[in-house]
Amino acid sequence: MRHKLPIEKLGPTGKGMADAVQACVHCGFCLPTCPTYGPLGQEMDSPRGRIALMKECLEESLPLDQALPHLDSCLGCLACETSCPSGVSYRELVGPFREKAEGLRSRSWFNRSRRKLFLRILTRPSLFSLVVKASRLVQPFAKWLPKRMRVMLELLPQRLGSQTSLPERVTPKEKTRARVALVAGCAQQVLEPTIGSATISILVRHGVEVVIPREQICCGALHWHAGEGPTARELAKKNIEVFPADCDAVISNAAGCGSCLQEYPLLLKGDSLEAKACVFSSRVLDLSVFLDELGFIPPPPVSGSLRVAYQDACHLLHGQGVSGAPRRILKAIKGIELVSLADPEICCGSAGIYNVENPDMGNELGINKAIRVKEAGPDIVVSANVGCISQLRRHLAQESQNSKVMHLAEFIERAYNGSLAR
Secondary structure, three states: OOOOOOHHHOHHHHHHHHHHHHHOOOOOOOHHHOOOHHHHOOHHHOHHHHHHHHHHHHOOOOOHHHHHHHHHOOOOOOHHHHHOOOOOOOHHHHHHHHHHHHHHOOOOHHHHHHHHHHHHHHOOHHHHHHHHHHHOOOHHHHHHOOHHHHHHHHHOOOOOOOOOOOOOEEOOOOOOOEEEEEOOOOHHHHHOOHHHHHHHHHHHHOOEEEEOOOOOOOOOHHHHHOOOHHHHHHHHHHHHHHOOOOOOEEEEOOHHHHHHHHOHHHHOOOOOOHHHHHHHHHOEEEHHHHHHHHOOOOOOOOOOOEEEEEOOOHHHHOOOOOOHHHHHHHHOOOOEEEEOOOOOOOOOOOOOOHHHHOHHHHHHHHHHHHHHHHHHOOOEEEEOOHHHHHHHHHHHHHOOOOOEEEEHHHHHHHHHHOOOOO
């Protein structure tokens, strides 16, 4: 797509933004994989339409407020990148653009304060835990609350698991095969605390020493996707400095976190830490990829026949290009029938804080994904992202579908312990 972008005025990310615009040839391969294009049915709510809108805004030929409704409806799922034959790096355009737009757009004081408060709560586990506990007092009055608050309440678990601090270091009893650093996650520590402990247990079973840096903080994914670039960069810089450089890999067990960690070179483009960001991001691996490359040790066979569906988290499938590793791991467990979901590339509607910011579209996509699960009829749905897990549980309950939903790490650990059941 031809453009007249003022690359020199766009800062360090200007060339990447221009390259993304230039690479788009309007072929339309992205249309069927875009979660919002189907329901909304407008060209401007498709990836190629949004690219054109961002181009015109950056060229100052279109007022920003005319483009924002269509850009705000984008989940940032990156399915368009997977389906694009021209190799358009949509993330290199949409991320920096959202940051620039956030600094220019008009938001009410209440709206801006609400977003900042929401981001602050979600990325601080101790604060988030208090909010979740306090939310039970509000549950009886949920039907009278604004839609966004109702969605937030519905996504929260009925009860929290035991909150335990992860150890700083765990060493296998047998010979150590590798040494890794683990990303602890923020909301995940509160919503699904067993994911972290299960991840450590699995790695140690495989002879891997696990280090969990105490000083690590939020990866910055929610801030980056929300256009809060300065905060995302500060978080990225801190993490780059506190994660040990002598580890074989940095392990993420949350798709959104892993994708953001791999994008640190984009966040820190032109910064003095850009070179360090490139080295750091090159070591970031999803748990499934690491186990697959190391050599997964299958658990004992599962008693009986268990139908399992794997749900692709967008920022693992599209953001990190990972599809085969988790499926190979599941197929290695005897007694499991791995069933496929229709339209696996389509987002479930969670997308960080999207289902709260855009409750109607988030709800529609969640219902569609729940219907796909019902059609497949699995006993258990396995995912690799806590946001997807919360979204799936919410909508499967509304659809009266009894399939259990759990993280891949929890599933593997239960298989090792012999506690998987229908």
